[in-house]
Amino acid sequence: MDVTTNASAPAAATAKPKLAGGPLQIVVVPNSDFVVQLTPAAKPLVEKPANAAAQRARVVQFRVSRAVLQENSSFFQTILGSRPNLADITFENKGGGFGHALEIWLRAIHNGPHTLPNNLKATRMERAWVAIGVGEQFGFAPNHIDKIKPWFLECYQYALDNGGLTPFVACCLAFPCSVFDHAEGFMKLTKYLAYHTNGSLFTNNPSSFHHLNHDARVLDGPLTAARAHIQSILETELTFPIDKLHRATCPCRKETAFDYEDALRALDCWPIDRAMQQYPIGEIIDELEKFEFTPKTIKCSSGICAHDFKNSVNIAIRRAKYAFDGLCLDCMERSQIDHVDGQTRQTFLEKNTPFKGCWDIDCRFGHGRASWYYSWMGPSSVRRDILNKYREEKKAMDVAKGSHRTRRGIRPSKDSNIPTTRVASMPLKSQAPARTPIAQNNTSDKANNAQDSGYDHDVDDEDEFFDAEDASLGGHTVTDDIEELDHEAVN
Numbered sequence: 001m002d003v004t005t006n007a008s009a010p011a012a013a014t015a016k017p018k019l020a021g022g023p024l025q026i027v028v029v030p031n032s033d034f035v036v037q038l039t040p041a042a043k044p045l046v047e048k049p050a051n052a053a054a055q056r057a058r059v060v061q062f063r064v065s066r067a068v069l070q071e072n073s074s075f076f077q078t079i080l081g082s083r084p085n086l087a088d089i090t091f092e093n094k095g096g097g098f099g100h101a102l103e104i105w106l107r108a109i110h111n112g113p114h115t116l117p118n119n120l121k122a123t124r125m126e127r128a129w130v131a132i133g134v135g136e137q138f139g140f141a142p143n144h145i146d147k148i149k150p151w152f153l154e155c156y157q158y159a160l161d162n163g164g165l166t167p168f169v170a171c172c173l174a175f176p177c178s179v180f181d182h183a184e185g186f187m188k189l190t191k192y193l194a195y196h197t198n199g200s201l202f203t204n205n206p207s208s209f210h211h212l213n214h215d216a217r218v219l220d221g222p223l224t225a226a227r228a229h230i231q232s233i234l235e236t237e238l239t240f241p242i243d244k245l246h247r248a249t250c251p252c253r254k255e256t257a258f259d260y261e262d263a264l265r266a267l268d269c270w271p272i273d274r275a276m277q278q279y280p281i282g283e284i285i286d287e288l289e290k291f292e293f294t295p296k297t298i299k300c301s302s303g304i305c306a307h308d309f310k311n312s313v314n315i316a317i318r319r320a321k322y323a324f325d326g327l328c329l330d331c332m333e334r335s336q337i338d339h340v341d342g343q344t345r346q347t348f349l350e351k352n353t354p355f356k357g358c359w360d361i362d363c364r365f366g367h368g369r370a371s372w373y374y375s376w377m378g379p380s381s382v383r384r385d386i387l388n389k390y391r392e393e394k395k396a397m398d399v400a401k402g403s404h405r406t407r408r409g410i411r412p413s414k415d416s417n418i419p420t421t422r423v424a425s426m427p428l429k430s431q432a433p434a435r436t437p438i439a440q441n442n443t444s445d446k447a448n449n450a451q452d453s454g455y456d457h458d459v460d461d462e463d464e465f466f467d468a469e470d471a472s473l474g475g476h477t478v479t480d481d482i483e484e485l486d487h488e489a490v491n
């Protein structure tokens with residue numbers, strides 16, 4: 001950091017009025033005993049020549065409290081601790097909202113986040129990134145990020161209220177949501193990114209703090225894998241009628257199978273992997289809503305050609321729509337084993353294990369297994385152990401209940417499975433009430449047709465997918481091999 005100090009300058013006890021041509025004085029706290037000064041950028045701002053002169057001419061002095069700086073910043077703690085007589089400190093204003101962000105931080109740590117004047121409210125998403133970058137540079141973040149969280153929440157809301165949720169907005173704000181620990185926004189935006197974008201980019205950093213792009217790449221692996229998971233559900237369900245026709249013996253089966261695929265192709269939705277290269281999953285689902293198909297044959301000897309194809313497509317739509325709730329900050333935090341000192345392996349496992357089929361215990365917002373799975377930040381071998389244990393328990397429970405088999409693809413209803421005391425202690429989950437009835441309808445077409453089609457597997461479709469993914473991961477950890485995971489999960 002470019003820092004110049006003037007230890008001999010007198011401490012500024014009172015605010016000076018702004019003089020014509022003099023520095024702009026900003027009194028953050030009335031009884032200040034320290035000055036943070038921003039000098040104009042050393043290099044002219046190439047991108048905005050019209051504003052460059054004005055910005056170059058302005059020196060800004062923030063009148064602040066030394067004690068508050070030390071309390072809220074590791075950076076100032078070090079500098080002021082070693083130089084007790086220091087009266088002011090000077091930094092270069094790098095432009096692009098740098099001064100604006102520093103003022104937000106200084107006001108928030110001194111007077112609280114709700115005292116910011118209107119002109120500091122963020123109406124541009126870029127400001128969220130600059131606030132993170134400046135916060136890190138001055139040592140306010142990450143430890144004191146909560147001091148400006150309300151400011152970020154307004155910034156987030158402003159973006160959504162003015163223009164709505166778009167791929168651009170989601171790419172710009174998903175990572176800041178994780179930094180500011182905005183669990184609801186993070187889940188919503190990461191879900192949106194999985195369903196409504198189809199490239200490999202999940203982040204757009206409009207600020208000049210380019211090093212943050214590296215941190216933001218943590219989203220790439222989980223979201224790419226989550227998208228592949230939704231794709232596999234669509235593919236499995238849409239392929240179901242074709243598999244059924246392949247097992248039929250009637251002469252009309254081939255034409256029916258061909259015409260069914262043709263109807264999907266007419267919507268540009270088949271084959272799925274080709275459609276996925278062209279469109280986001282959300283658009284494919286919208287197109288599938290238009291699916292209509294009536295087999296030409298009227299005298300099918302096997303009866304298989306009379307299959308309800310529209311129903312199969314509707315099941316594919318429904319299952320795909322609710323396959324992924326977004327990434328969960330609480331699951332991500334909880335599964336990062338290294339973050340908790342002195343935690344035993346057993347405690348770690350217990351904290352991350354589902355409770356009676358509920359995958360979002362102690363999470364701020366409700367979600368299913370896929371969100372838990374893709375939010376996993378610990379060793380993949382541990383995740384596999386947890387899944388295996390869960391399946392063993394589920395099987396034991398089914399045996400105890402006396403049921404030979406369970407319907408596949410149904411998530412247990414939370415309300416019926418969680419003891420009352422546990423529910424009372426759980427934080428309110430905004431998505432949970434809406435999800436439960438949907439999840440109950442989230443039944444695989446295979447399960448519905450298992451009896452009449454002779455298709456008989458006892459394995460949950462999702463289990464199959466997660467098993468395959470775990471097998472492909474081997475002993476690698478997500479944290480170690482995030483890029484490798486991208487490829488392996490997709491391939």
Ligand SMILES: [Zn+2]
Pocket residue numbers: 248250251252253256297300301302303304305306
């Ligand atoms: Zn037939």
Ligand SMILES: [Zn+2]
Pocket residue numbers: 328329330331332359360363364367372
């Ligand atoms: Zn969670």
